[in-house]
Amino acid sequence: MPRKLKAFxxxxxxxxxxxxxxxxxxxxxxxxxxxNLFHQGFARETRNAAIIEATMARPGxxxxxxxxxxxxxxxxxxxxxxxxxxxAKKRTRKKKAEMPGHVVRNGTAVPRGHxxxxxxxxxxxxxxxxxxxxxxxxxxxxxxxxxxxSAAASxxxxxxxxxxxxxxxxxxxxxxxxxxxxxEERSWARKKDxxxxxxxxxxx
Numbered sequence: 657m658p659r660k661l662k663a664f665x666x667x668x669x670x671x672x673x674x675x676x677x678x679x680x681x682x683x684x685x686x687x688x689x690x691x692n693l694f695h696q697g698f699a700r701e702t703r704n705a706a707i708i709e710a711t712m713a714r715p716g717x718x719x720x721x722x723x724x725x726x727x728x729x730x731x732x733x734x735x736x737x738x739x740x741x742x743x744a745k746k747r748t749r750k751k752k753a754e755m756p757g758h759v760v761r762n763g764t765a766v767p768r769g770h771x772x773x774x775x776x777x778x779x780x781x782x783x784x785x786x787x788x789x790x791x792x793x794x795x796x797x798x799x800x801x802x803x804x805x806s807a808a809a810s811x812x813x814x815x816x817x818x819x820x821x822x823x824x825x826x827x828x829x830x831x832x833x834x835x836x837x838x839x840e841e842r843s844w845a846r847k848k849d850x851x852x853x854x855x856x857x858x859x860x
Contacts, residue, residue, distance in 0.1 A: 659678035659679070660678070661676045661677060661678055661711075661712060661715055662676070662677065662678070662679075662701050663675070663676050663701065663702045663704075663707055663708040663711045663712070664676075664677060664680065664683040664699060664700065664701050664702065665699065665700060665702045665707060666683075666687060666689075666693050666698055666699035666700075667698065667723055668687065669723075670722065670723050671720040671721065671722060671723055671733055672720065672721050672722075672723050672724075672725075672729070673687055673718055673719070673720050674702070674707050674710065674711050674718075674719045674720070674721075674729045675687070675711055675716070675717065675718050675719065676708075676711035676712050676714070676715040676716065676717075677715075677716065680692075680694045680699075680701075683699070684699075686716065686718055687699075687718060695775070696775070706728065707729060710728060710729045710730075711729065714731070717731060718731075719731060720732075720733045721733055
């Protein structure tokens, strides 16, 4: 059995939005919201008969009207976004003021009321804690990598030093063998010369 539709409203930029949806979650999805606007106080279910009639005539369709007006909701707002953007630029030249019924926290407007502010600040703290944990994890990973690189470099240096010692020892042994071979060649040359002379005398 299909769920009963309800009319929900919110504000996005310079437009009021309205939609007939079976649930708050469905409304948030249709609006493309990345956070729970209902929990934050930016969206609500409306009892306004005109809004309910307009949204129920187009269930699931996001309707809009210029923010702060009583104009009828429609799929296309009567006021162009370019005109609203021009209005917004003029407002930025004036002193910044908080939205009615809102206060500014870290550059973001949140509903007045201790509970809403606490919820917003709690989310900000959770985000900051998450970023801090990620930074700490990255620092630990960098330290682990540096330690591994240092250990590998030390092992390579030790192996190179041991190799040089072995090569030096082998070179010394080779030099000693070369000297021994030369001495043997000289001794054999003398001995062979004596034996040849003895052989010639024996043949005479």
